[in-house]
Amino acid sequence: MSESRSIQLPVIGQVDRRTALKAAGATLGAAAFAKAVAPIVEWASQDTSASEFLQKHFKELSDNELTQVMHRLEEETKEEYGAEVSISDTRPQKGVKFGYALNLSICIGCRKCAEACHKENNHDRSSGNSYIRVLEMDKGSLDLESGNADYDHPVPQPDKFYMPVQCQQCDHPPCVNVCPVEATWKEDDGVVVVDYNWCIGCRYCEAACPYHARRFNWTKPEVPAEEINPNQGYLSNRIRPQGVIEKCTYCLHRTREGRLPACLEACPTGARVFGNLLDPNSEISYVLRTKRVFVLKEELGTQPQFFYFFDT
Amino acid sequence: MKQSRHAAISWGGLVLAVLTGMAAAVVLSANTRSDPTQGSVENGLTNPPAKFSTTIVGASEAPGLPTGELDVLGKPVLANCTTCHATREANLATSDGNQLKEFHQGLTTQHGSLQCVSCHNPGDYSQLRLASGESIEFTDSIRLCAQCHGTQYRDYLQGAHGGMTGHWDLSQGARTRNHCLVCHDSHAPKYQPVMPVFHPRDLPDVPHREKHP
Structure with missing residues (x-):
């Protein structure tokens, strides 16, 4: 011892x-x-700055705080993607509710709309993401389950018609109801949006949507700097973080400034009609008044604000 | 201590009263203000006046036959249709370019049972002709199409037929619309088949998907 x-x-x-x-x-x-x-x-x-971690829900942000958040996101995009972008938040216009109609007699299924969506909304390049899925359908049937999105031959085929499906901006959106953290909601102009910084990535909304309109970011989106669309909205096409849900916003960063959505401008046949449902003189009002429009899965009571019609 | 607290409360009350008054004034002025740029308000709906115009692109000029010569600007010199047609009598029955012995070969017409002169003016081949006999310019050909395709023309006028770019809201910006001829060849107007682009890569439940994530 x-x-x-x-x-x-x-x-x-x-x-x-x-x-x-x-x-x-x-x-x-x-x-x-x-x-x-x-x-x-x-x-x-x-991966996460302290301010991002502490960021409040979109609806609780003051104007000043939102400006700071968007500025921070611009800086992060520059750092991570090497692109100068401008992120803004244009609010809905008073007296405007967006509606979209698609003429199935005219659509030829060329998928130019899906491609335009991909570019406009800064989708991940490797997964070829797009908010629009075009279904090739047998004439005489509206059975969505027999619709084929996997076609690769000259279009239109004589015995087929083509049905692009994207977010229907429902008036009773099941995706909004199921969100456990209220990260998704319907805005005054009818657009269902997601606060990508509030989304926890549970994918309940993706499961709840009867139109398969929501997409999940399995990976961090990769977009070459020169291909990034610099005109970005906080609630729309800014580059999404990994692990969150995203969806079609009727290109609200464009449409809230009076412009047409990217998918409509890309349509070579003019099958798409977009406008203000509350304006009786708008193109979309004309279609609803004079065409025999229908909505997808009407029996679910989702009340889509996206309409389909055949020429009459 | 107590007095200063009282003073603070009364000051606070005064400030609150002033603020309320200012807010009320703003609300009142907002209600009474009439802004001519905001357009008319009808049934609670704002109808902004259209400030921007719509331009139609893709109308074709009167055609001509390439002579093989180039002008000083390098553009091909075209022979006017009337160069030949002014001295020849029109064959009213011709319905396809391949029926002719000179020129126009290879111009296949797939447009109902129309003859050439259904649209072209046999009196003046630099112009078109309506069914009424009225002669119109080539750039005005929408009127010619509209004679038979009335439902399409009706929808076109309402903005529900034909591609466009620009603004849905003409109070905020201009719009560009396609002429009929952008999509429809006048001699074979059916929209021609194309190969689809941008094949989806995220499809579930398709038998030959490449790999599961």
Whole structure:
């Protein structure tokens, strides 16, 4: 015993067995804790700024706070993607409710709309994402389940018609009802939007949508800097983070400034009609008044604001 | 202490009263203000006046026959239709370019049972002719199409037929619309088949998908 007593640690000095064990335990504990929280520290320091982590819900942000958030997102886009972009939030216009109609007699199924959507909305290039899916359908049937999106031959085929499907901007949107954190809602002009920074990525909305209109960002979207559309909206086409849901917004960053949606401008046949449902003189009002329009899955009571019709 | 608190409360009340008054004044002025740029208000709906115009693109000029010569600007010199047609009597029965011995070969007509002179003016081939006999310019050909395709013309006038770009809201910006001839060749007006672009890569439940994520 006396021999062991005589061994002294150079710094700590005289240490008994109990103290040494305590110190060893504390060191191990601290190391284990550091190891355990390392992923969180790493995540917080690298991918998420403190201000993003503390960011409030879109509807609770003051104008000043929203401006700061959008400025931060512009900076992040520059840092991560090398592109100068402008992110804004144009509010709905008073007296405007958007409606969309699609003439199935004219659509030829060329998928130019899906391509335009892909480019306009800064979709991930590798997954070829788009908010529009074009179904090739047998003439005489409206069975969506037999619709084929996987066609690759000259169009239109004589025995087929073509039905592009995108978000129907329902008046009773089931996707909004199921969101556990209210990260998605319907705006005054009828557009159902997502606060990408509030979404927790549970994908309940994706499951609830009867039109398969929502898309999930499985990976961080990759878009080359020169292909990024710099005209971006906070609630629409800004580059989404990984792990959140996204959807068609009727190109609200364009349409709330009076412009036509990208998919309509890209349509080579003029099958698409867009406008203000509340204006009796609008093109869309003319279609609803004079054509035999129908909506998809009417029996579900979702009340889509996207209408289909055949020429009469 | 107590007095200063009282003073603070009364000051606060005064400030509140002033603020309320200002807010009321703003609301009242907003209600009474009439802004001519905001358009008319009818049944609670704002109808902004159209400030911007709609332009129709794709109308064709009177055609001509390339002579093989180039002008000083490098553009091909075209021979006017009347160069030949002024001295020849029109064959009213011709309905296809391939029926002719000179020129027009390869011009196949797939447009109902029309003859050339159903649209072209045999009295003046630099112009078109309506069924009424009225002669019209080539650039005015929408009127010619509209004679038979009335339902399409009706929808076109209402903005529900034909491609367009620009603004849905003409109070905020201009619009460009396609002429009939952008999509429809006058001699074979049926929209020609195309190969689809942008094949989807995110399809579930298709038998030959490449790989599961």
